[in-house]
Amino acid sequence: xxxxxxxxxxxxxxxxxxxxxxxxxxxxxxxxxxxxxxxxxxxxxxxxxxxxxxxxxxxxxxxxxxxxxxxxxxxxxxxxxxxxxxxxxxxxxxxxxxxxxxxxxxxxxxxxxxxxxxxxxxxxxxxxxxxxxxxxxxxxxxxxxxxxxxxxxxxxxxxxxxxxxxxxxxxxxxxxxxxxxxxxxxxxxxxxxxxxxxxxxxxxxxxxxxxxxxxxxxxxxxxxxxxxxxxxxxxxxxxxxxxxxxxxxxxxxxxxxxxxxxxxxxxxxxxxxxxxxxxxxxxxxxxxxxxxxxxxxxxxxxxxxxxxxxxxxxxxxxxxxxxxxxxxxxxxxxxxxxxxxxxxxxxxxxxxxxxxxxxxxxxxxxxxxxxxxxxxxxxxxxxxxxxxxxxxxxxxxxxxxxxxxxxxxxxxxxxxxxxxxxxxxxx
Amino acid sequence: xxxxxxxxxxxxxxxxxxxxxxxxxxxxxxxxxxxxxxxxxxxxxxxxxxxxxxxxxxxxxxxxxxxxxxxxxxxxxxxxxxxxxxxxxxxxxxx
Numbered sequence: 001x002x003x004x005x006x007x008x009x010x011x012x013x014x015x016x017x018x019x020x021x022x023x024x025x026x027x028x029x030x031x032x033x034x035x036x037x038x039x040x041x042x043x044x045x046x047x048x049x050x051x052x053x054x055x056x057x058x059x060x061x062x063x064x065x066x067x068x069x070x071x072x073x074x075x076x077x078x079x080x081x082x083x084x085x086x087x088x089x090x091x092x093x094x095x096x097x098x099x100x101x102x103x104x105x106x107x108x109x110x111x112x113x114x115x116x117x118x119x120x121x122x123x124x125x126x127x128x129x130x131x132x133x134x135x136x137x138x139x140x141x142x143x144x145x146x147x148x149x150x151x152x153x154x155x156x157x158x159x160x161x162x163x164x165x166x167x168x169x170x171x172x173x174x175x176x177x178x179x180x181x182x183x184x185x186x187x188x189x190x191x192x193x194x195x196x197x198x199x200x201x202x203x204x205x206x207x208x209x210x211x212x213x214x215x216x217x218x219x220x221x222x223x224x225x226x227x228x229x230x231x232x233x234x235x236x237x238x239x240x241x242x243x244x245x246x247x248x249x250x251x252x253x254x255x256x257x258x259x260x261x262x263x264x265x266x267x268x269x270x271x272x273x274x275x276x277x278x279x280x281x282x283x284x285x286x287x288x289x290x291x292x293x294x295x296x297x298x299x300x301x302x303x304x305x306x307x308x309x310x311x312x313x314x315x316x317x318x319x320x321x322x323x324x325x326x327x328x329x330x331x332x333x334x335x336x337x338x339x340x341x342x343x344x345x346x347x348x349x350x351x352x353x354x355x356x357x358x359x360x361x362x363x364x365x366x367x368x369x370x371x372x373x374x375x376x377x378x379x380x381x382x383x384x385x386x387x388x389x390x391x392x393x394x395x396x397x398x399x400x401x402x403x404x405x406x407x408x409x410x411x412x413x414x415x416x417x418x419x420x421x422x423x424x425x426x427x
Numbered sequence: 428x429x430x431x432x433x434x435x436x437x438x439x440x441x442x443x444x445x446x447x448x449x450x451x452x453x454x455x456x457x458x459x460x461x462x463x464x465x466x467x468x469x470x471x472x473x474x475x476x477x478x479x480x481x482x483x484x485x486x487x488x489x490x491x492x493x494x495x496x497x498x499x500x501x502x503x504x505x506x507x508x509x510x511x512x513x514x515x516x517x518x519x520x521x522x
Contacts, residue, residue, distance in 0.1 A: 115497055116469075159471075159498075347462050348521065372455060375472075379438045379458030412439040419444040422456040 008066075009073040011187060013236055014169050014228060016048040016146075020055075020070035022063035025183045033342070034205050039183035042067075042091055043232050045173060046074050047166060049143025052081030055106070056164060056173045057232055061094030068095070068102075077102045082141055083130075084148065085110040086175035087161045088117040092232050097125045108132040109141060111152060114160035135162070137220065153177065153217035155210045163221070170227035176206060177217060178244050179231035190239035198234065199244070203251050209345045211252040218249045254315060260295035264408035266350075266401075267312055270322030271301040271333050276356035276388055277322045283394040284320060284354060284383075287401025294405040301333040306340045313341060318350035318408045319376065320401075323363040325355060330363035338370050351376035352404055354383040354397065361386070379407055431512045435459035436478060436520040446514055450475065450484075450507040460521040461507045471498040473507040480517035484510045 010018035025039035042059035044067055053075045059067040080103040085093060088110070100106070100122075110118060112134040122129055137152040151163040156177050164173040180202040184192035207214055222245060229237040229244060237244050266288050270281035278300070285296045297316075299309070313319060321338070323330040351371035353364045364382040371378050380403045385393045406412050429446040433453055437460045442453050451473065454461045464472030468490050477484065481503060487495065491509045504522055 112497060112499055116494075348460050375462035375464075377438070377458050377460040377462070379440075407438065414439045414441070416441045416443070417457075419442055419448065419453065422442065422453070 008069060010046065010070040013045070013188075013230065013238070014171055017166065017169065017171060018046045018070070018074045019187060019230075019236065020044050020046050020067055020074070022059045022066035023183050023185060024060070024063060027181075027183075030181055034181060034202070036181040036183075040181035040233055041183050043179075043230065043234075043236070044071075044092075044095075045230055046071060047143060047146060047148070048075065049146040051142070051144030053079040054082035054084060054141070054143055054148060055080055055099065055103075056084045056230075057086055057092045057175070058095035058099055060091040064095035064098055068098070078105070080106045082106060082143065082148070083108045084141075084164050084173070085114060085118070085160075086164055086173060087158060087232060088114050088121060089158060089176075090121075092175070093121055097122060097127065100127065100130050104130070106130065109135050109148075109150070111150075111154065111160050111162040112136065113154060114162075117158075117160055140167075151217070151220050153213070153220065155213040156217055157206045157210060163217070165224060170225040171230060172221065172224065172226060172228070172241075173230045175232045177214075177231065178229050178237060178248065179233035180235070182234040184235065187236055188239070189235040189237045192235045195235055199247075200251070202234070203248065205343055207248075208251075208343050211345065214248055214252040218245055218252070221245055222249075258315060263293050263295045264317045264405075265295050265297070265315065266318040266320065266404060266408060267297045267299065267316040268320045268322070269299050269301050269309065269334075269337065271324070271331055272322070272356075273324050273326075274356075276385070277324050277354070279389055279394065280354050280356060280383065280385060280397045281320075281322045283389075283397035284322075284401035284404075287398030288405040289401070290398075291402055291405035291409060291411070293409045296401075296405075301337065306336050309337050310340055310344055313337075313346060314344035316349065318352075318404055319346075319371075320352040320354065320404060321367050321371075322353070323355045323367060325357040325359070325361045325363040328360055328362045330355070330367050334363075334367065335370075338367070338374070341374060347375040349376045350404060350407055351378045352380055352382055352400065353378075354385075354400065356385050356387060356389065358387055379412075380404060429514060431483060431514045432516045433512055434516070434518045435461075436518055444512055446512065448512050450505075450510045450512065450519065453512075454507055454519075459519075461519075462521070463508060466508045468494060468506055468509045471495075471500070471506065474498070474500055474522040475505055475507040475510070475519050476522045477503050477505055477510075478518040478520060480515055481505070483513055483515035483517050485513055
């Protein structure tokens with residue numbers, strides 16, 4: 001971290017608007033899943049109006065002293081009328097219980113979905129929840145000569161997330177959106193070191209699974225007059241803030257034109273020790289191809305890396321995984337792919353499993369369970385074939401491909417079944 | 428035992444179930460597109476549109492009602508992990 005220039009007091013980012021956050025230069029991993037090579041920052045802000053003072057977010061609990069010291073350098077607790085919670089994750093709400101004790105008169109503004117989280121956060125303190133007001137897009141708070149206007153931007157990256165726009169100044173407080181884990185006491189994007197990698201790394205790990213919501217949020221933000229973006233982590237974006245909005249739009253948009261966009265896409269992944277599961281995969285793919293409106297891709301997991309497959313999976317409408325069973329389990333390359341999908345949204349995609357086995361054949365059911373766990377829909381029972389598939393069994397594979405393609409294209413014939421059949425098939 | 432019929436419109440499957448079955452018990456087994464998170468009525472992931480036959484489901488509990496309100500669920504929506512099928516015909520699809 002570069003510490004030059006940072007005092008223990010608040011830092012003015014615009015007239016009457018101060019940064020009162022904290023720096024955490026020694027953090028090396030965040031939420032277990034992210035590396036933070038030079039630490040991070042927890043950004044909180046104070047906005048002064050003629051009638052009152054607003055606090056926008058707080059900091060992680062063990063940095064509360066820094067937050068309160070900086071806050072006290074620009075405002076008294078009895079002046080605080082408004083607390084805005086753009087995101088309730090503990091790294092931004094850690095100092096909230098103490099702040100509520102010091103400024104009990106303040107009203108809390110949060111998104112509708114943040115209400116239950118607020119109650120859960122305040123549980124250990126035993127305190128009665130403060131007066132809180134759920135807000136959504138275009139709701140406003142008048143601070144006297146200054147207006148806070150809210151933007152409903154959910155799932156970036158929790159259900160509760162929102163942005164807050166300081167109308168008269170063109171300042172946007174964005175929570176984790178446009179943030180990054182980059183700790184530099186020079187604070188502003190035109191003064192800190194090169195943080196571009198951190199910005200994109202943060203997007204890839206935190207925001208990418210929610211890219212449809214990113215595009216919704218960007219559409220709300222783009223029409224605003226923007227002089228500065230104040231995120232909850234990393235540099236404050238005062239130089240060309242709109243570039244970062246534009247970059248989010250680019251990152252949330254598929255890179256190459258999808259030639260199969262007018263069709264449904266089915267990607268068949270397989271791995272095969274003796275060629276049996278491969279033959280099943282080929283037959284399944286051939287069957288699916290016979291149904292109009294479906295574009296099939298076939299990939300051998302042995303010939304690729306999970307990062308590339310993640311990109312493919314993000315774009316696909318349907319996914320079929322083929323694995324032999326070795327020692328009562330699917331093989332590691334399958335699990336490598338299926339455990340690397342937290343950065344993309346797979347909810348609601350069509351999933352299926354198949355595989356050849358020699359002895360007990362657990363792999364197919366285990367893969368199906370994982371697919372359901374990832375929130376894929378698995379409407380067709382997987383196919384297990386003992387050792388070498390014969391022509392009749394390859395025909396079953398083709399039929400499975402056809403069924404999957406029909407599900408993808410909405411051509412499934414209506415079926416009536418009894419609940420007992422379902423229980424028997426999953427026993 | 429009294430029976431009811433639930434139809435999952437997104438996959439074109441109707442299932443005859445014993446009265447008292449929860450939607451989650453059927454939809455997962457049949458592979459419908461309703462997806463689940465906490466499975467305890469808190470996260471609202473399994474929000475489901477009841478196209479018809481809503482009166483054939485047990486009324487929402489206080490908890491479910493609160494979660495539906497907190498998440499601004501439109502009228503005619505239920506949590507599939509909570510909704511219990513009582514009788515008659517019900518048609519559902521993912522919200």
